[in-house]
Structure formats: C-alpha cells, structure tokens
Amino acid sequence: MNAVEILQTFRDQHLFDRTITLGRNEYLKQSGTADTNIYLIEEGSVRIFIVDGEEERIIRFGYQGNIIVSLDSFLSGKPSEFYMQVIRKATVSIIPKEKFMTFIRSSEQYLQLWATILEDLVLQQVEREKDLLIHAPAERYERVLKRSPQLFQEIPHKYIANYLRMTPETLSRLKKS
Template sequence: MTGTSAIRDQLQALLQEPLKDWELFEAILQPVTFKAGDFLSEAGKTANAIFFVETGIVRVYTLHQGKEISMDFAFPQSFTTSFASFITRRPAAVNLQAITPVQAYAFSYDDLHKLYAVSLQSQQIGRLMAEQQYLLKYNRELSFLQFSAQERYAQLLKEHPEVVQHIPIKQIASYLGIEPESLSRIRKNMSNPD
C-alpha cells in the first residue's frame, strides 16, 4: 500500500475547503487485500464497509434469471460498495467481486457513524460522497439514452484503457447492455474502420 494520501486528496477535492478532521477519518481506514475472484461483499448480506480501491478492478454485478449483469466497475482511486445496502442496512442486491488482485482501504458503517457524531466536516464529506455517487449513476443512465453501445464503449476505453486487458468481454458487454457478440462486432469495427 502506498498510503492514504490518495484518499485524502479525493476528500479534499470533494470538500473544497481545508480538511481539518483528516486524522479522525484516517484512523478508521483499514487496509485490505483481495485475490482475483474474491468477494468484497455479497448479495444477500448487508454491506458493512465502503472501499477505496487503491489498485485493481472491482466488478459490481447482480444476478437476473441466472445471468450475471455487470452494473459497474470500480477502478483505482475510486470508492465502491453496495451503497443502497450500506445506507438502508438491508441485504444487498449486488455482489462486489475483485476482477484482478485488489489493494484497498475499508471503513465500516459503525466507524463512519461514530465519526459523524464527533465531526461535522465528516458529515459534510458523507453528503458530498453520496451526491457524487448519485451523479455517477445519473450520468450512466443518461448515457444509455444519449449514446450508442459503440459510443459508450469508446468512452469506457478513453476513461479506463486497462479495461480490455483485465475485464472479460462478457462482463464488459453486460455492462454496456449488449451481448458479447455485439461487442465483438463493435471492437472489430473500431479496429478496422471503413
């Protein structure tokens, strides 16, 4: 682990004012590691931690009629959890699974709420993180309405070029809302434009 400075930088960027209570927040961070295939949290269980992915890639997926549907990927320098479960304290509908080996930091629901009780700035950070997650989901939904699968794939590659190296085509296709065969055609068209 290279340390918690990346988390501090992200929180500072969210807050846009001096991060006075960093030491309190840093104290609740726990380094965790996962092998490829390990679950960070599972559907049917309540999500008790938020993870900051330092290295590696995490897939967020659910099962529908026996088929895995990729809903999101957490790339390095991002936060992830089953946010609905974490907030409501109900069993999660999604799995978080390491696609590659993952090094991360975790902070628990209980520790975060104890921090909220003593730090007004931490409450503000929690609200800003929730707003950020909402905007990410909103933009993803909007992209399905405004852009073709090929455009969404091109954007994914632009933002995260490591996708094609580490994520199976079946999982990427599911994330884009298409079949693997369609993604194969898109990739062929993009590598051999007319």
C-alpha cells in the first residue's frame, strides 16, 4: 500500500476522531509530555524538533498529506522530549492511539498495514541518520532534495537549513549552484 492508499483506508475506517486548526508557532506537542495521537497534516506545515542546550535541532517535517507522530511516546506512552510546532497555519486530523490499535488488531490485513508503516518509519530514520553522518553540506542537500523535493516548496529555508545542519547562507549558495 502506498501513502495515498493508507490515508484512504484510515478515512474509510473513520479513524480520524477530530480535526483542529492551529496558527503559526502553536504547538501540537510540547517537550516533556506524552502524546499517543497520530496526526494527518491536511493543510499547512509542522516541524518536529528537540532542544539541545540552547539550540533547536529539527529532525522531521510534516506538510499536506503527511502523517506525523511522536513515535517514542506513541509506542511507550511515556513523555517525549520532542516538540511539534506549526510552521504555517495547519489543519490537522487526529487518530487517538486506542482507536488506531483497535483498528489494526481487527484484521491480519490491518496488522500488516501497521508493519508496513513501521518499516517505512524505520527506513526514513536510517536515511536521516545517514544524512547526519555525511560531513559535506552539498551531499546532505542533494540527498534530501532527491528524497523530498516537495520539502523545498513547503518549508521555509531557515528551517531546512537547520534540518541539514548548515547556515541559511550555505543552503542558499547550494541552491544557486
């Protein structure tokens, strides 16, 4: 199943409990809180980050059509250090964990769907880890551009630069070359 089919399955099964709209800079989740919801970004964009000393470290983005989750908190039910903050006014549909777990346990097909989602999340994390280990800014930029070209249309460049661990000026130079 691809992402569009997965979303359609979620809609067909009426898993989305409610939809909320958040303004720029509002939080879906704060550090130190537990959050076991699954979020679908209907419109807008969100960044997921952690604070390291005085510095924010962006680890993921979500924009229209993306599902985001504080996976560590979702799986454990424990507080997570991640923040989820709206970058551009966002409309977000929410699936509570209890409803989702009842759904995936209702059939072998849905359990396999969950396995597919988890596999995709693990592979995304592996790619992100590779990006962080690559020292050359140009190579990090090229990898992310190839993997997620829409990111550069949806997310302000200052956030992409943070995600890529470079200055906005370096990102600007790379985009021009």
